[in-house]
Amino acid sequence: MVGGVLACLGMLTASFGQSLLHLYLSAGLLTGFGWALVFSPTVSMIAKYFKRRRALATGLAFTGVGVASFFFSPLFQLLIDGYGWRGALQILSAMMLNLCVCAALLRPIALIEDLPAASGALPDDGAKGTACWGKVTSAFDLTLFQHRGFLVYSLSAGLITMGFFVPYIHLVAHGKDLGLSDYEAAFLMSATAISDTG
DSSP states (O other): OHHHHHHHHHHHHHTTOOSHHHHIIIIIIIHHHHHHHHHHHHHHHHHHHOSTTHHHHHHHHHHHHHHHHHHHHHHHHHHHHHHHHHHHHHHHHHHHTHHHHHHHHOOOOOOGGGSTTTSOOOOOOTTTSOHHHHHHHHHSOGGGGGOHHHHHHHHHHHHHHHHHSHHHHHHHHHHHHTTOOHHHHHHHHHHHHHHHHO
16 A cells, blocks of 8 residues: 555656656656555465466466556557646546555465464574664564575566666657657557567
């Protein structure tokens, strides 16, 4: 839910931006951080809900990203034409509040392997640390950062996403440079989203 609120606030502040730096900080940083807080728990919950056919469930969930991208680009162009870019970002920020509704529908479940006795959790060495560090680790489970696989995955996912969205950012402008109309350039982005669906 926090991610949905941050994503909404990021787009809302972007609509009042006066420079490119404002847009980088609001739409890029704040909204991006909000989406990161939304995306990771959602993927984790899908993996918890489905034991059999987990790959199919995850695949269907990720297909939604491509389908939404297919429809959203022309919709956003329509909003820009009707309300201007500031109004379109404000409407988009209101739409992002639906992430809070979706987050409320994610019901946490406890699995047998999640219980401390059944899991091969790392031993608690809170006695070695200070009392303050013990409070931090009890509030946030930081043992995940001791797993090399998680660190490699996180680093690689971060590096991939730095380059993944660059074509999407410049595709519509490039289409306009090639002589396409606003809606044709938006549909160019939709055609690209089809490849993300499969």
